[in-house]
Amino acid sequence: MSERLKSPAAAGHRIRLALAGVLLSLGLAAAFNYLVNPYGAWRIELLNPLYRNILEERVAIPYMIRIAQPQTMLIGDSRVRWGMGIEQGERYGVMNAAMLGATLNEMAQVIKVALGKPNAPNNPRLKRIVWELDFFGFDERLDEERDAQTRSRLNSPWSGIFQDTLLNLGALDASQGVCGRLLGGLDELPPESVAAIPWGQELIRHEFANSPKGLILEDKASTKREVETFMPPYEHFRLSQSRIGLFSESIATARRAGVEAICGPTSTRSKQVTRISSRASPRWLLV
Amino acid sequence: MLFNSYPFVFGFLPLLIAGYAILSASRIKYAVPIFVVAASLFFYGWWNWSYLLLFLCSIFFNFLWGKTLRPAAEIGSESGVKADRRMLAIGIAVNLALLGYFKYRNFFIDSVDVALGVHWPLPPIVLPLAISFFTFEQITYLVGLCRGEVKGRDFLSYLLFIAFFPHLIAGPIVRYKDIYPQFNRDSRFKLNPENFAAGLMIFAIGLFKKVIIADTLRDYVGPVFDTRLAPSLIDAWGATLAFALQIYFDFSGYSDMAIGLARMFNVQFPENFDSPYKAESVIEFWRRWHITLSFFLRDYLYIPLGGNRKGEARRNLNLFITMLLGGLWHGANWTFVMWGALHGIYLTVNHAWRRLKIDLPRGVAWAITFVPVVMAWVLFRAQTFARALQILGAMIASNGLNLHEMTDSLGHHKWWRIVIGLAIALLAPNRQQIMAWNWDNDYLYAAVFTALAGVSLLRLANPPAFIYFQF
Numbered sequence: 001m002s003e004r005l006k007s008p009a010a011a012g013h014r015i016r017l018a019l020a021g022v023l024l025s026l027g028l029a030a031a032f033n034y035l036v037n038p039y040g041a042w043r044i045e046l047l048n049p050l051y052r053n054i055l056e057e058r059v060a061i062p063y064m065i066r067i068a069q070p071q072t073m074l075i076g077d078s079r080v081r082w083g084m085g086i087e088q089g090e091r092y093g094v095m096n097a098a099m100l101g102a103t104l105n106e107m108a109q110v111i112k113v114a115l116g117k118p119n120a121p122n123n124p125r126l127k128r129i130v131w132e133l134d135f136f137g138f139d140e141r142l143d144e145e146r147d148a149q150t151r152s153r154l155n156s157p158w159s160g161i162f163q164d165t166l167l168n169l170g171a172l173d174a175s176q177g178v179c180g181r182l183l184g185g186l187d188e189l190p191p192e193s194v195a196a197i198p199w200g201q202e203l204i205r206h207e208f209a210n211s212p213k214g215l216i217l218e219d220k221a222s223t224k225r226e227v228e229t230f231m232p233p234y235e236h237f238r239l240s241q242s243r244i245g246l247f248s249e250s251i252a253t254a255r256r257a258g259v260e261a262i263c264g265p266t267s268t269r270s271k272q273v274t275r276i277s278s279r280a281s282p283r284w285l286l287v
Numbered sequence: 288m289l290f291n292s293y294p295f296v297f298g299f300l301p302l303l304i305a306g307y308a309i310l311s312a313s314r315i316k317y318a319v320p321i322f323v324v325a326a327s328l329f330f331y332g333w334w335n336w337s338y339l340l341l342f343l344c345s346i347f348f349n350f351l352w353g354k355t356l357r358p359a360a361e362i363g364s365e366s367g368v369k370a371d372r373r374m375l376a377i378g379i380a381v382n383l384a385l386l387g388y389f390k391y392r393n394f395f396i397d398s399v400d401v402a403l404g405v406h407w408p409l410p411p412i413v414l415p416l417a418i419s420f421f422t423f424e425q426i427t428y429l430v431g432l433c434r435g436e437v438k439g440r441d442f443l444s445y446l447l448f449i450a451f452f453p454h455l456i457a458g459p460i461v462r463y464k465d466i467y468p469q470f471n472r473d474s475r476f477k478l479n480p481e482n483f484a485a486g487l488m489i490f491a492i493g494l495f496k497k498v499i500i501a502d503t504l505r506d507y508v509g510p511v512f513d514t515r516l517a518p519s520l521i522d523a524w525g526a527t528l529a530f531a532l533q534i535y536f537d538f539s540g541y542s543d544m545a546i547g548l549a550r551m552f553n554v555q556f557p558e559n560f561d562s563p564y565k566a567e568s569v570i571e572f573w574r575r576w577h578i579t580l581s582f583f584l585r586d587y588l589y590i591p592l593g594g595n596r597k598g599e600a601r602r603n604l605n606l607f608i609t610m611l612l613g614g615l616w617h618g619a620n621w622t623f624v625m626w627g628a629l630h631g632i633y634l635t636v637n638h639a640w641r642r643l644k645i646d647l648p649r650g651v652a653w654a655i656t657f658v659p660v661v662m663a664w665v666l667f668r669a670q671t672f673a674r675a676l677q678i679l680g681a682m683i684a685s686n687g688l689n690l691h692e693m694t695d696s697l698g699h700h701k702w703w704r705i706v707i708g709l710a711i712a713l714l715a716p717n718r719q720q721i722m723a724w725n726w727d728n729d730y731l732y733a734a735v736f737t738a739l740a741g742v743s744l745l746r747l748a749n750p751p752a753f754i755y756f757q758f
Binding site for chain 2 (some may be wrong): 010012013014015017018020021022025026029160163164167168169170172232
């Protein structure tokens with residue numbers, strides 16, 4: 001199969017056109033993502049942050065904790081992420097910095113980044129950290145190194161911020177989502193997306209009424225699959241002393257910086273409704 | 288450094304092109320090839336510098352060993368030819384020993400352990416990048432010397448042949464006799480806008496296939512292949528089809544990128560894929576799938592074993608051995624061996640069928656090729672033989688039909704990606720055919736390139752490794 005080649009002069013012209021086209025399209029995409037700022041990774045706030053909807057928290061959180069200035073920060077894994085959904089990542093001074101499958105190292109690193117250096121805190125407004133503990137995070141077998149990308153983002157924002165938040169199709173998709181919500185206006189957003197935190201009693205009742213009911217309403221086959229899928233990682237738990245040390249040290253560091261640290265186990269109910277209930281992303285309520 | 292990564296696209300490649308252009312204008316003798324070799328070694332060492340030494344030792348050994356080899360026609364005496372062949376055998380053995388040590392040592396220890404319960408310790412070992420590829424390419428060089436196929440053999444050309452970055456990591460498997468003349472023609476080492484434009488477009492097509500098609504299918508594969516759950520019929524077929532498409536677009540996309548990059552620097556690599564899923568027999572499939580490996584196995588294993596020259600039974604045995612070892616080349620695991628063996632059986636059956644001279648309707652011929660090829664991928668992808676059997680069982684409804692059951696990862700709404708992938712693989716023109724279209728309109732060329740490259744470059748973040756990355 002022969003290719004049709006052109007003369008050198010014409011080929012040079014088409015190369016210039018092609019490269020210019022690519023550079024232009026990348027430049028436009030990056031500019032759009034920067035202006036919309038769907039992950040809150042940049043300081044610009046051209047659009048109301050209430051229109052954000054963070055779906056890629058492992059991309060957004062490591063950048064957002066350096067920019068947002070919440071007074072309260074929630075730390076944890078999927079149970080916290082889904083349990084106290086804050087679509088925008090941060091709203092009205094409360095930030096949900098939990099990440100799906102977060103390891104103890106990652107959570108400790110989130111706190112470290114949020115605190116910054118003693119003489120140069122990243123967030124001087126930070127008053128309290130609410131850390132919902134999950135036994136799973138203390139399992140010796142949990143691979144702390146499994147997500148090099150998140151580790152890298154937490155360690156150094158500049159290692160990947162351009163490709164994660166500007167030159168990125170996922171970010172472009174998120175920007176498009178923000179614009180779509182913007183066109184609908186605040187009135188079109190679901191009530192829990194704009195409600196005050198903690199939620200009022202009326203919203204809580206409404207959410208309970210509309211929440212999935214969990215395992216109890218699943219059919220037997222789904223229940224069996226859920227158990228078979230999600231139980232094995234929890235088997236043969238081995239307590240890690242080094243992670244207990246890391247946890248204690250993180251709490252002590254926060255308290256030394258004058259930040260209140262509230263720790264507690266994730267409630268049974270939240271465990272039930274996060275993974276066991278398979279049909280949606282339910283919430284538990286911070287009251 | 289992967290081709291589909293920011294450091295490569297926005298760092299290595301532009302710097303290489305700039306350096307190449309500047310040095311080619313400088314008239315310093317050998318400046319360009321030395322620069323390209325240095326850049327290629329940097330490219331190789333990006334992952335792990337420690338294996339660069341091993342890589343260079345392998346190159347030096349083979350070049351020096353090649354000095355002892357001559358074609359039979361030049362030797363004259365029969366005893367001289369025999370001695371030469373012994374030297375060739377030793378050279379090949381050294382290469383295979385190196386490959387065997389790094390790639391198959393733990394596999395061997397583990398297999399002996401399972402069989403005899405000896406409990407030998409499994410020492411940790413990191414597979415040097417691309418060892419399977421550069422070992423095979425150097426064997427082609429040694430054999431080529433004895434066959435009289437190698438016309439010139441200066442060290443710089445040899446170094447460039449082995450280390451040239453586009454084929455270094457995952458092929459295509461190139462042969463010295465095809466590449467050497469291209470390094471030694473008048474137009475060498477000067478950027479040629481025509482080749483550069485063609486190479487850019489080929490690279491963009493490959494990048495698109497890799498990051499937009501293959502990588503989006505990946506998410507349907509793991510949840511079925513990497514868990515212990517008994518999959519439903521739909522899940523098993525969905526994940527297997529997704530993997531069949533993923534590996535095709537992944538590897539053919541990589542090959543396209545390699546071919547495009549080489550083309551930018553005026554080197555024409557052999558084609559590696561030719562719409563393999565359109566094949567209407569397994570024999571045809573292997574003429575379209577990983578073509579350079581198929582030809583290598585044919586020329587350096589199947590034919591030396593006797594090929595089809597010693598009767599039908601022996602031909603079938605040779606085919607089986609060739610495919611078995613071809614399977615093992617893909618990975619140190621019994622599942623790869625079984626995958627190769629299964630294709631050996633397919634080919635034997637295919638040859639037997641041909642003897643009957645019964646013409647099947649094309650659709651039927653395609654279906655009885657495509658379905659077994661797809662089912663064989665289960666062995667290739669599954670971590671263990673037991674898991675492969677479980678998934679294959681599910682594909683023939685051993686877990687019941689359960690048509691309503693699907694995992695979250697493969698819901699109804701996600702099948703469209705598999706359907707589109709199938710449509711592209713089965714109905715769309717392949718890259719070679721696309722490149723043969725009329726591209727006279729510069730604006731059309733630029734628009735297509737912008738669309739392919741622009742979308743692909745925006746999906747480069749967190750690139751997953753190529754499936755063939757460490758073969």
